[in-house]
Amino acid sequence: MSILTESGIGSMHICFYGAGSMAEAIARGLIGEELVAPGKISMLNRSNAERLGELHERYGVQTVLQGSTNDAYLKGADIIFLAMKPKDAAEAISAIAPLLSPNQLIVSVIAGLSISSLEKLLGSSQPIVRTMPNTSSTIGLGATGISYSDHVTPQQRLVTEVMFQSIGLNAVVEEALQDSVVGVSGSGPAYIYFVMEAMMKAAAELGLDDKTAKDLVVQTVLGAAQMVKQTGESPEELRRKVTSPNGTTQAAIEKMTELGLPEAIVKGMKRSSERAAEIGADIERSIG
Known part of the structure; x- marks a missing residue:
């Protein structure tokens, strides 16, 4: 059946x-x-x-x-x-x-x-x-x-x-x-869009036209997600594979880490979850 x-x-x-x-x-x-x-x-x-x-x-x-x-x-x-x-x-x-x-x-x-x-x-x-x-x-x-x-x-x-x-x-x-x-997947698409916005801004500052920047960023995000899904490897493992010692990717990751990107993402997701709880509490009070 x-x-x-x-x-x-x-x-x-x-x-x-x-x-x-x-x-x-x-x-x-x-x-x-x-x-x-x-x-x-x-x-x-x-x-x-x-x-x-x-x-x-x-x-x-x-x-x-x-x-x-x-x-x-x-x-x-x-x-x-x-x-x-x-x-x-x-x-x-x-x-x-x-x-x-x-x-x-x-x-x-x-x-x-x-x-x-x-x-x-x-x-x-x-x-x-x-x-x-x-x-x-x-x-x-x-x-x-x-x-x-x-x-x-x-x-x-x-x-x-x-x-x-x-x-x-x-x-x-x-x-x-x-x-x-809510903090992980409910609000999650917006986090990815936010990162994509920043990547497209950087692409423009690096001299690429808007269409080319958008096409490259969209395909990059799509390909990265599919790599995680299809290979079964963790994002950490895949990141390590493309991060050559003293290479371009390592330079970018080090700068992003120095500026607090990983911590900002974790704190932002936790704040989304906290806000969901606050909204729920407001609804509870209105019913009570």
């Missing part, structure tokens, strides 16, 4: 409450990997009919513009993705709580919102999955941290992991480590 058949996901109805870029990325993955038919996916938002029209036209998903209601989509869903903005989450989740039934799987992609907070807002023993995808999910190369409440069944775990595999890699972690996931 295949994992898709075992999960039963193809027969399920999935509702996205929130129709932003992350919800779109996940829906695109489900449809593109032929896990769920577009007609079994509904996408809701509070007022942006133009956005809903775009999503229906692009993917064939269902919205209120196709004649049903938000309440009907929520009640009829096997899986409900909570994908609204954090500032709107508490009010919106409390409002839909009376519509839900105990067997519906709730999947949150809301940064900082804990499982215990969701349980308070929902007021019931729903099976809840807390996730932290990143923006690379929009091209199917995401990295997602997944944590489960005690009420999630083995079959629901399987379904969850099948869904997130459609947009990249996932890692099941204890919920206490979700803030660490």
Whole structure:
């Protein structure tokens, strides 16, 4: 029996409450990997009919513009993705709580919102999955941290992991480590973009035109990531292989180390994780 058949996901109805870029990325993955038919996916938002029209036209998903209601989509869903903005989450989740039934799987992609907070807002023993995808999910190369409440069944775990595999890699972690996931992969793409910005600036100062600089930097980053992935060697091992004694790479690494680049990256990632915890605490206070 295949994992898709075992999960039963193809027969399920999935509702996205929130129709932003992350919800779109996940829906695109489900449809593109032929896990769920577009007609079994509904996408809701509070007022942006133009956005809903775009999503229906692009993917064939269902919205209120196709004649049903938000309440009907929520009640009829096997899986409900909570994908609204954090500032709107508490009010919106409390409002839909009376519509839900105990067997519906709730999947949150809301940064900082804990499982215990969701349980308070929902007021019931729903099976809840807390996730932290990143923006690379929009091209199917995401990295997602997944944590489960005690009420999630083995079959629901399987379904969850099948869904997130459609947009990249996932890692099941204890919920206490979700803030660490934010610091590593949630904010991670921006760190790489930041380094790429600096590399392109340096390339321009070294005399290369903008297009050439961008092409070289992009290919260099892509190639380096693929080398780590395909060879199975650690970044440290690969760096040593290309760092000849007294050569150009050693000169660059020594200067970057002298100026504190490794320490800055470590401290920055830790600060991202700390900020995730602060945002979570703010949400907890607003609910409490």
